[in-house]
Amino acid sequence: MEGNMEGSIVRVTVPAGAEDGYEVRIGSGLLARIPAEVAVLLPGARPFVVTDANLREAGHLAAMAGEAFEDVYSIDPPGETSKTIETVEKIIDAMEQKRFGRDTVVLALGGGTVGDVAGFAAAIYKRGVPCVQIPTTTVAQADSAIGGKTGVDSRLSKNAYGAFHNPVRVYVDCATLKTLSERDYRAGLVESVKHGMIMDAEYFEYIESHMDGILARDDAALLHLAEKNCAIKGHVVAEDPKEQGLRRILNYGHTIGHAVESLSGYALLHGEAVAIGIVGACRIGEALGTGTGETTSRARTVLEKLGMPEAIEGISKEPILDTMRRDKKSVGGQARFVLVRDIGETDPAGGGYAVEVPATVIEETLSELGAG
Amino acid sequence: MEGNMEGSIVRVTVPAGAEDGYEVRIGSGLLARIPAEVAVLLPGARPFVVTDANLREAGHLAAMAGEAFEDVYSIDPPGETSKTIETVEKIIDAMEQKRFGRDTVVLALGGGTVGDVAGFAAAIYKRGVPCVQIPTTTVAQADSAIGGKTGVDSRLSKNAYGAFHNPVRVYVDCATLKTLSERDYRAGLVESVKHGMIMDAEYFEYIESHMDGILARDDAALLHLAEKNCAIKGHVVAEDPKEQGLRRILNYGHTIGHAVESLSGYALLHGEAVAIGIVGACRIGEALGTGTGETTSRARTVLEKLGMPEAIEGISKEPILDTMRRDKKSVGGQARFVLVRDIGETDPAGGGYAVEVPATVIEETLSELGAG
Numbered sequence: 001m002e003g004n005m006e007g008s009i010v011r012v013t014v015p016a017g018a019e020d021g022y023e024v025r026i027g028s029g030l031l032a033r034i035p036a037e038v039a040v041l042l043p044g045a046r047p048f049v050v051t052d053a054n055l056r057e058a059g060h061l062a063a064m065a066g067e068a069f070e071d072v073y074s075i076d077p078p079g080e081t082s083k084t085i086e087t088v089e090k091i092i093d094a095m096e097q098k099r100f101g102r103d104t105v106v107l108a109l110g111g112g113t114v115g116d117v118a119g120f121a122a123a124i125y126k127r128g129v130p131c132v133q134i135p136t137t138t139v140a141q142a143d144s145a146i147g148g149k150t151g152v153d154s155r156l157s158k159n160a161y162g163a164f165h166n167p168v169r170v171y172v173d174c175a176t177l178k179t180l181s182e183r184d185y186r187a188g189l190v191e192s193v194k195h196g197m198i199m200d201a202e203y204f205e206y207i208e209s210h211m212d213g214i215l216a217r218d219d220a221a222l223l224h225l226a227e228k229n230c231a232i233k234g235h236v237v238a239e240d241p242k243e244q245g246l247r248r249i250l251n252y253g254h255t256i257g258h259a260v261e262s263l264s265g266y267a268l269l270h271g272e273a274v275a276i277g278i279v280g281a282c283r284i285g286e287a288l289g290t291g292t293g294e295t296t297s298r299a300r301t302v303l304e305k306l307g308m309p310e311a312i313e314g315i316s317k318e319p320i321l322d323t324m325r326r327d328k329k330s331v332g333g334q335a336r337f338v339l340v341r342d343i344g345e346t347d348p349a350g351g352g353y354a355v356e357v358p359a360t361v362i363e364e365t366l367s368e369l370g371a372g
Numbered sequence: 373m374e375g376n377m378e379g380s381i382v383r384v385t386v387p388a389g390a391e392d393g394y395e396v397r398i399g400s401g402l403l404a405r406i407p408a409e410v411a412v413l414l415p416g417a418r419p420f421v422v423t424d425a426n427l428r429e430a431g432h433l434a435a436m437a438g439e440a441f442e443d444v445y446s447i448d449p450p451g452e453t454s455k456t457i458e459t460v461e462k463i464i465d466a467m468e469q470k471r472f473g474r475d476t477v478v479l480a481l482g483g484g485t486v487g488d489v490a491g492f493a494a495a496i497y498k499r500g501v502p503c504v505q506i507p508t509t510t511v512a513q514a515d516s517a518i519g520g521k522t523g524v525d526s527r528l529s530k531n532a533y534g535a536f537h538n539p540v541r542v543y544v545d546c547a548t549l550k551t552l553s554e555r556d557y558r559a560g561l562v563e564s565v566k567h568g569m570i571m572d573a574e575y576f577e578y579i580e581s582h583m584d585g586i587l588a589r590d591d592a593a594l595l596h597l598a599e600k601n602c603a604i605k606g607h608v609v610a611e612d613p614k615e616q617g618l619r620r621i622l623n624y625g626h627t628i629g630h631a632v633e634s635l636s637g638y639a640l641l642h643g644e645a646v647a648i649g650i651v652g653a654c655r656i657g658e659a660l661g662t663g664t665g666e667t668t669s670r671a672r673t674v675l676e677k678l679g680m681p682e683a684i685e686g687i688s689k690e691p692i693l694d695t696m697r698r699d700k701k702s703v704g705g706q707a708r709f710v711l712v713r714d715i716g717e718t719d720p721a722g723g724g725y726a727v728e729v730p731a732t733v734i735e736e737t738l739s740e741l742g743a744g
Contacts, residue, residue, distance in 0.1 A: 006598055007399020012518060012606035014538055014613060017389040027379020085461060089526075096528045122694060124496065127523060127534040151499060156468045162499035163535060166386055227380055234384040241386060326471065 021238075022169050024146060024230045028219055029261030030173040031064040031134070038105060038132055041169060045105040045130070047071070048095055050118035052078035054338045055110050058179040060136060064109060075114060080266045083113045083152050085161055091121040098329055104129040105168070111137035111184075112144045112270065116159075119150030123165035133167040136176035138188025139271055142195065142229040143250070145170050147237035157326055158258060164242060172230060174222035186306045189214065190253075192225050194278065195301055197295075198249045201344030203228050208298070211305050248353040249346045252338040253277035254364070259323040263315045274367060275308035283365045284357055285339045285347075292298055297345055313369035321359075335362065394541050396518060396602045400591050402545040403436035403506070410477060410504055413541060417477040417502070419443070420467055422490035424450035427482050430551040432508060436481060443470055447486060452638055455485045455524050457533055463493040476501040477540070483509035483556075484516045484642070488531075491522030495537035502540040508548035510560025511643055514567065514601040515622070517542050519609035529698070530634070534660075536614065544602060546594035555598075558678045559643030561586065564597050565674055566650065567604045569667075570621045573656075573716030575600045580670070583677050620725040621718045624710040625650035631695035633685045648741060649678035655737045656729055657711045657719075667715055683742035689735060690741055696734075707734065 051177060052075040055061050061072065063226050073094050075082045095104060108118035108131060115133050122131035135145035151162025179187060189207075196204030206224070207214065213221040233250070240247040257277030261268050268276075285291020304310065312320075324335040336354035339347045349355045397409075424447040427433050433444065442498040445466045447454045467476060480490035480503060487505050494503035507517035523534025549557060561579075563612060568576030578596065579586065585593040605622070629649030633640050641647075654671050657663020676682065684692075696707035708726035711719045721727045 007402070007595065009395065010396040010398065010599065010602040010606050011393055011601075012538075012542075013393040013394060013610040014520075015610065016392075020388075021383055021385040024382040024384060025379070026382065030379070085457070089457060092526065092532060093528075096526060096532055124533050124535055126532065127521065127536055148386075149499065154464065154468060156465075160464060160468055160498065161496050163496055164499055166384075170384075223379065227382065230382040230384075234382050238385040238387065326473075330473065 022167055024149075024234065026171060026172045026174070026223065026230060028173065028175045030171050031176070032066070033058060034064050034107070034132070034134065034171055038107070038169070042105050042130060045103050046100060047105050047107050048100055049073070049107045049109060050075065050091060050114055050121070051109040052076065052082075052114055054078045055114075055136060058176075059115065059177070060176055061109060064134070066109075071100070075110070075117060078110075078113070080113055080270075085152050085154070087117050088121045088152055088161075092125055093120065095121075095125060100125075102126050102129060106131040107134060108132065109134045109136065110140070111135065112140045115131045115140050115145050116150055117152055119165055119167070120152055120161065120163060123150050123354070124162035128165065130168040131165065133170045135170070135172060137163065138177060138179055138185055139191055140188075141172045141174075141177070141190035141226060142188060143233065145171070145172070146233045146350075147247075148241065158262060170230075172226045174219065174226055177222060178217055185217070186194060186215075187269040187275075187308070189225075189306055190271035190275045190278070190303065190308065192229055193299070193306070194250075194252050194274065197230055197278065197299060197340050197343055198252045198338070198346045199232050199236075200228070204298075204302075204343050208302055211302075216306075222352055235265040245351055245353060249338055252317060252340065252346065253281055255324055255327050255335055255337050256280040256369075258327065259320045260312055260315055262323060263319050268309070272309050275303045275306070276310075276312060278303065279310065280365050280369055281337055281339055283368055284337055284361055285341070287361045287365065288339070288355070288357065290339060290341055290347055291354075292342065295340060298343060312366070313370060315364045316371070316372040317363060318369055321362065324362075331356075380617045394539055396542040396544060396606065398544045398546070398595065398598045398602060400544050400545065400595065403432060403548070406436055406479070406504070406506065406543055407438075410479070410541070412479050414502060417475050418472055419469075419479050420472055421445070421479045421481060421671060422447065422463060422486055422493070423481040424448065424486055426450045427508060430548075432548050432551070432741050433481060436479075436506070443472070447482070447489060449486055450482075455489055457524055457526070458491045459489050460496070460524055460533075463490065463611045464497055467497060470551070471743040472497075474498050474501060478503045479506060480504065481506045481508065482512075483507065484512045487512055487517050488522055489524055491537055491539070492524055492533065492535060495522050496537035500537065503537065505539040505542045507542070507544060509552055510549060510557055511563055512560075513544045513546075513549070513598060514560065514563035515605065517544070518605045520613065530630070542602075544598045546591065546598055549594060550589055555641065557589070558587075559641040559647075559680070561597075561645045561678055562675070562680060563652070564601055564644035565671070565678070566622075566624050566646065567601055569650065569671065569715055570624045570710070571604050571608075571716060572600065573714075575604070576670075576674075576715050580674055583674075586641050587677075610717045617723055617725060621710055624712065624718070625653055627696055627707055627709050628652040628692070628741075631697065632684055632687055634695060635691050638702075640681070644681050647675045647678070648684060650675065650680075651682065652737050652741055653709055653711055655740055656709055656733055657713070659733045660711070660727070660729065661738065662711060662713055662719055662727075664714065667712060670715060684738070685742060686744075689738045692738055693734065710735050
């Protein structure tokens with residue numbers, strides 16, 4: 001403390017957190033062993049399950065919980081429209097009603113919405129309780145369940161509310177993917193395509209050459225995708241947990257993607273919107289001369305095989321531009337884009353990984369994508 | 373990654389946070405220099421002020437912001453009843469309406485409610501933006517603005533929602549205390565008495581021997597209190613940021629205190645309730661033979677000079693006992709107490725700092741304090 005009659009300064013130190021981490025357990029048919037393993041991981045903790053009607057109907061809740069858990073909150077209706085602060089309040093109210101204390105562990109069993117909502121509720125309940133993520137969709141297994149991002153939307157924007165709250169463990173059970181609708185299954189694979197494009201040309205080639213097995217949901221293909229996705233996502237978030245640099249590459253395809261997803265009123269699934277965004281990012285790269293036509297063409301081919309939409313339908317340019325200006329990568333109200341130079345190689349853009357793009361290039365690209 | 377046909381485990385590492393900290397700048401008449409200093413601390417950040425009508429009326433908002441800030445949210449009505457998730461939603465909505473991004477810095481100008489609500493809004497806005505705490509009451513300057521605890525109440529319990537979110541800086545401007553009501557001013561000094569009792573006999577003696585200057589709000593006395601409070605609180609939270617041991621001593625007087633504060637329907641101010649709790653903790657120490665009559669007597673004398681209530685009025689024992697069982701230090705539904713052995717010396721209780729007390733002793737103490 002340095003002091004004088006005028007005042008003084010006290011410095012409060014915040015001790016460094018110990019280096020730590022968590023396991024992602026990958027396999028097929030893992031659900032039944034989760035309760036016992038969590039009891040070993042967090043002795044004495046009271047589990048509270050957050051899930052939704054789809055998971056109940058598919059039998060996954062019963063496969064995991066059996067008769068063991070009475071404390072279950074089902075998000076209703078399932079899906080993106082329930083990703084709100086009101087849902088978080090209902091979950092916290094349910095935990096309080098049952099007197100769940102700081103010894104709670106939240107088990108998030110479901111897709112991206114369940115993981116985001118339950119993870120955020122765990123992050124802010126009594127200043128934070130642990131959360132186990134059990135993603136059951138292609139998109140959640142590849143992306144959202146790993147890395148500690150949690151959050152819910154406001155009426156104005158996605159993830160207006162959120163926190164970084166790492167899970168204490170993640171279970172990726174490929175068997176849960178077999179009950180997924182064809183459309184959800186395919187849309188979620190776009191995150192795998194994204195991983196290949198931004199970081200791993202060999203992985204992209206695997207997807208190109210194993211499309212039949214992937215679409216047939218063969219166990220070997222599912223396990224390989226899960227391992228590659230978790231390794232890539234795990235590597236990126238370990239390098240840059242708070243998204244101050246490298247982690248931004250995971251937003252590849254998401255600038256246009258988020259905007260059209262939201263403006264479609266969520267008629268487009270996340271992966272479908274990101275597929276359009278990936279093609280858009282490829283076209284921007286070509287226009288700037290940093291990307292190649294071959295990259296665009298290979299991306300298009302894979303996304304077509306997945307049955308992804310190739311154009312923006314029924315949304316005009318102005319609202320897309322306006323929404324993109326509110327994107328988190330925006331600087332001074334100007335959208336920035338993650339771009340790849342080649343399959344597997346993201347443009348580092350001086351370490352920021354987000355490239356400033358002239359407004360005319362963005363508008364042209366949106367026109368090419370079919371925006372009115 | 374270890375893999376086989378059955379599945380595999382990927383370990384995600386979470387890098388250790390760098391040791392870090394923040395400054396508490398203490399003085400008299402600091403408000404006007406805050407905008408310029410924050411601009412140096414966080415170049416390019418857009419300040420958003422959260423305050424309330426009391427601060428506006430006292431002229432402190434104008435003293436700080438002048439014409440510089442257009443972006444101000446006033447919590448309405450001021451005080452504890454607005455410490456809700458609804459207020460947080462309104463603040464976040466206001467920031468979104470004005471397109472505040474991740475480059476936001478929240479300036480929390482006010483008492484404990486403003487600090488808790490604004491700090492929590494900053495913690496969860498777009499997964500966390502920085503917050504500068506500018507506490508303007510004796511209780512907030514001594515306690516709540518330092519240490520990173522933020523949160524709001526649910527209809528069932530206090531701080532049901534919350535996060536640990538350290539401020540990037542704290543400004544303790546003693547001049548703001550001069551506009552405080554006599555009752556608020558005095559009640560907030562109980563946290564200073566608490567600091568002396570749990571950690572610093574010399575500080576307690578200073579309060580005993582400088583009571584006239586303190587009550588007259590002399591600059592020299594106010595600056596000395598601020599420095600001691602910040603040094604003690606800063607030391608404790610640096611040793612134990614997540615309240616796993618030492619930090620519990622800050623709950624001295626709060627077990628009975630929180631219960632009677634809440635059961636009075638907040639007719640008792642926080643400090644008034646804690647004053648009763650401190651006397652209660654002294655009596656419990658005497659009954660257990662770990663404290664002394666002299667400690668009780670010195671505590672009583674100082675609290676009387678501050679004009680604090682000496683007895684519990686109009687609240688009966690049963691609801692107090694019931695509320696204390698829900699206290700966060702409870703184990704197996706049994707309340708535990710932070711106790712001092714002597715002025716300045718907390719009972720370490722084996723490193724847990726919370727002593728198990730027989731139910732009969734608690735009941736007797738509540739009777740002595742006047743609970744019906």
